[in-house]
Amino acid sequence: MHDRRARRWICILAHCSEQFLFSEQECDISVDLSLAHVGTRKAVMITCKHFSTQFAIERVRYAAARGASLLMLMPPYHGVSLNADAPSMLDHFGRIADTAKISILVLNALLSGVTLTMSFLVRLAREMPRFSYFKSRCRLPRRSR
Numbered sequence: 001m002h003d004r005r006a007r008r009w010i011c012i013l014a015h016c017s018e019q020f021l022f023s024e025q026e027c028d029i030s031v032d033l034s035l036a037h038v039g040t041r042k043a044v045m046i047t048c049k050h051f052s053t054q055f056a057i058e059r060v061r062y063a064a065a066r067g068a069s070l071l072m073l074m075p076p077y078h079g080v081s082l083n084a085d086a087p088s089m090l091d092h093f094g095r096i097a098d099t100a101k102i103s104i105l106v107l108n109a110l111l112s113g114v115t116l117t118m119s120f121l122v123r124l125a126r127e128m129p130r131f132s133y134f135k136s137r138c139r140l141p142r143r144s145r
Helices: 004-008 024-038 053-065 086-099 118-127
Strands: 010-012 044-047 070-073 103-108 131-136
Touching (some): 024 044, 024 053, 053 086, 103 118
Parallel strands (some): 044 070, 103 131
């Protein structure tokens, strides 16, 4: 993220942690408590990842209605072998963007088993202005000892 505010953001329901362990009710409680506590002192980013577009849209609506500043999405996947192709991802992201009233960050993570190419991310940004930020996580080469 090339945004100076990024140092002041708080991320709730991060991509590799509590969102995989919490029930939907626990996610709601985490979002509610976090946003109530933080208020407007800091920008809060909420992860709204789900393979189902409809469930992701519901998470986006919930987060935005409660005051999230930014949404973080990953491509739709379920394990490393069940993931969406480019047209399906564009549809998924497009339907979410149509619902969202705030900016979106797309996380390109190894965990998903989906590789978002640079050309795909550029297309996403051009066609869907809500996609304002991109973060890529990659495996760094091991250092020799």
